[in-house]
Amino acid sequence: MNNKYEIVVGLEVHAELSTKTKIFCGCKNEFGAEVNTNVCPVCMGLPGTLPVLNEKVVEYGIRMGHALNCTINRATKHDRKNYFYADLPKAYQTTQDDVPLCANGYLDILVGDETRRIGITRLHIEEDTAKLIHADEFGGTLIDFNRCGVPLIEIVSEPDMRSAEEAKVYLETLRTILLYLGISDAKMQEGSIRADVNVSVRPVGAKEYGVRVETKNVSSFSGVYNAIVYEANRQIEVLENGGELFQETRRWDDAAGKNVLMRSKEDAQDYRYFPEPDLLGYVIPEETVEQLKAELPELPVQKTLRYMNECGLSRADAETIALSKDKAFFFDACMATGKCGPKLLSNWVLGEVTRVANERRCEISELPLTVENLVDMIALIENKTISNAAAKTVFEIIVDKDEKPADIVKAKGLAQISDSSALQTIVDSVIAANEKAINDYKGGRTNVLGFLVGQCMKQSKGQGNPAMFKDMMIAAIENS
Amino acid sequence: MKIDIRHIAKLSKLSIPEDQIERFEEEMQAILSMVEHLPEIEGSAVVVDTTNTMELRADEVIPSASREDMLMNAPQVAAGCIVMPKVVE
Numbered sequence: 001m002n003n004k005y006e007i008v009v010g011l012e013v014h015a016e017l018s019t020k021t022k023i024f025c026g027c028k029n030e031f032g033a034e035v036n037t038n039v040c041p042v043c044m045g046l047p048g049t050l051p052v053l054n055e056k057v058v059e060y061g062i063r064m065g066h067a068l069n070c071t072i073n074r075a076t077k078h079d080r081k082n083y084f085y086a087d088l089p090k091a092y093q094t095t096q097d098d099v100p101l102c103a104n105g106y107l108d109i110l111v112g113d114e115t116r117r118i119g120i121t122r123l124h125i126e127e128d129t130a131k132l133i134h135a136d137e138f139g140g141t142l143i144d145f146n147r148c149g150v151p152l153i154e155i156v157s158e159p160d161m162r163s164a165e166e167a168k169v170y171l172e173t174l175r176t177i178l179l180y181l182g183i184s185d186a187k188m189q190e191g192s193i194r195a196d197v198n199v200s201v202r203p204v205g206a207k208e209y210g211v212r213v214e215t216k217n218v219s220s221f222s223g224v225y226n227a228i229v230y231e232a233n234r235q236i237e238v239l240e241n242g243g244e245l246f247q248e249t250r251r252w253d254d255a256a257g258k259n260v261l262m263r264s265k266e267d268a269q270d271y272r273y274f275p276e277p278d279l280l281g282y283v284i285p286e287e288t289v290e291q292l293k294a295e296l297p298e299l300p301v302q303k304t305l306r307y308m309n310e311c312g313l314s315r316a317d318a319e320t321i322a323l324s325k326d327k328a329f330f331f332d333a334c335m336a337t338g339k340c341g342p343k344l345l346s347n348w349v350l351g352e353v354t355r356v357a358n359e360r361r362c363e364i365s366e367l368p369l370t371v372e373n374l375v376d377m378i379a380l381i382e383n384k385t386i387s388n389a390a391a392k393t394v395f396e397i398i399v400d401k402d403e404k405p406a407d408i409v410k411a412k413g414l415a416q417i418s419d420s421s422a423l424q425t426i427v428d429s430v431i432a433a434n435e436k437a438i439n440d441y442k443g444g445r446t447n448v449l450g451f452l453v454g455q456c457m458k459q460s461k462g463q464g465n466p467a468m469f470k471d472m473m474i475a476a477i478e479n480s
Numbered sequence: 481m482k483i484d485i486r487h488i489a490k491l492s493k494l495s496i497p498e499d500q501i502e503r504f505e506e507e508m509q510a511i512l513s514m515v516e517h518l519p520e521i522e523g524s525a526v527v528v529d530t531t532n533t534m535e536l537r538a539d540e541v542i543p544s545a546s547r548e549d550m551l552m553n554a555p556q557v558a559a560g561c562i563v564m565p566k567v568v569e
Contacts, residue, residue: 019539020539020540020541021539021540021541021542025542026537026540026541026542026543027541027542027544028541028544034560035559035560035561036547036550036551036560036561036562037544037547038544039544039545039547039550040542040544040545040550041545041550044550052536052537053534053536053537054536054537054539055536055537055538055539056538056539057539058536075528075530076528077527077528084493085567086564086567098527099527099528132567133561134566135559136566138558138559138563139563139566140556140563140564140565140566141563141564141565141566141567142558142559142561142562142563143561143562143563143564144560144561145550267490269491270491279534280529280532280533280534281528281529281530281532281533281534282533282534282536283528283530283533
């Protein structure tokens with residue numbers, strides 16, 4: 001990337017909402033159904049039909065608006081965006097133009113060590129389009145209307161991002177919030193989140209924005225990143241060669257890793273927005289808006305900061321937990337018991353617990369493991385009743401069976417041995433059996449100490465206190 | 481507002497003969513001057529009429545129509561879908 005230029009990025013993100021039904025009719029909103037089975041005269045745009053707005057769509061939109069610190073427009077309405085294409089049989093999309101449901105918000109994101117505030121211009125609700133399947137064997141294009149009328153929220157950001165990395169973090173943060181709120185499946189691979197990316201470049205230090213180019217059809221995190229890098233480089237190359245940039249719309253081809261011109265400004269669509277005559281305006285009661293605000297959960301960025309500042313976790317660990325609703329809810333439930341500290345807990349949640357969940361391809365919440373048993377086990381490590389090695393044995397049991405860790409320790413004789421005479425016997429025998437390692441240590445290769453302590457742990461069947469072994473081993477060698 | 485008939489014709493995918501352009505321009509300009517007065521009508525500045533609002537619908541599934549019925553009027557159907565001439569936008 002040429003460092004004479006600054007990249008300016010704004011994102012328009014569409015997310016499908018996970019309501020039971022479509023936005024304007026009672027057809028099921030489900031992904032992967034048999035083609036054209038969730039359809040009716042309303043969503044197929046037949047003449048004489050009338051749309052009726054789904055209240056859940058409004059509710060979900062307001063929840064997201066609150067999460068993005070927006071003003072909620074309590075009196076709002078819908079508009080028609082007219083365009084002629086087979087994915088919308090009405091020849092217009094019912095959307096919102098001048099009075100979006102939510103506006104003027106912001107989202108704080110964590111990029112590197114910095115908190116960046118990205119402005120949110122607006123959030124509005126609208127309908128998704130039908131899916132066009134380009135199939136040569138049928139000599140044309142097939143239309144599946146199942147997706148037509150699926151509710152969408154469109155979230156438009158200010159041109160506040162300054163790199164592809166920031167845009168990627170912004171999108172990931174939005175996705176996690178959608179999941180936290182439970183209002184979207186947010187599966188990019190199923191197209192439930194899609195982004196249009198606006199990119200311009202300007203010389204570093206310039207105040208004016210450069211010519212903005214929109215790239216459509218970006219449907220993965222890496223796609224967003226690559227589409228921005230590609231477009232910024234294309235613009236810089238044009239400028240460096242003395243060329244001129246034009247406001248235009250380009251289409252991202254993820255497989256080819258490049259974009260192609262879709263239409264120039266001259267051919268820009270004129271959507272002729274006007275108020276939707278088939279729907280009246282509506283007023284959302286103030287109590288509803290306030291109640292939805294009160295129900296807002298702690299969001300991922302706040303969680304990350306809390307884990308770092310109050311729990312003392314590293315940035316990486318805090319973020320890995322917070323960006324997964326499953327991990328975060330489990331971690332918080334464990335912390336709420338007050339029985340164990342955050343550091344060891346985060347090691348276990350991110351380590352063994354996640355490993356088992358991944359192996360079984362399930363969520364942590366779906367494991368038979370209970371919060372109580374995990375925190376009891378960690379408390380036993382913290383008060384030095386058991387070693388980490390013995391804890392693994394306990395974990396293998398409690399991950400599947402609701403047994404008390406203390407009982408398991410007793411039944412299996414896993415309690416850590418801190419009796420120094422018992423440990424000394426083991427240290428002496430390890431020293432006797434590892435003459436070469438002892439000489440290495442004396443010769444300055446102190447890193448063999450780990451190996452020697454490991455041998456002690458092995459002989460004690462994981463029950464010896466490793467810290468005591470270490471001290472006793474050093475003392476024994478130095479006194480020999 | 482200036483009417484650009486060639487641009488409008490292009491957007492609407494209409495071909496308008498050159499010798500007709502001037503006539504269309506005059507006629508549409510006349511329509512536009514009339515429409516431009518609409519905002520002066522009392523009450524037209526109200527964006528959302530809060531005195532006449534709609535009820536919203538509960539998020540409950542209503543059985544969909546049968547695919548056969550919905551596709552009945554389509555000129556061509558294949559694999560459960562309406563077929564249309566190949567387009568890629």
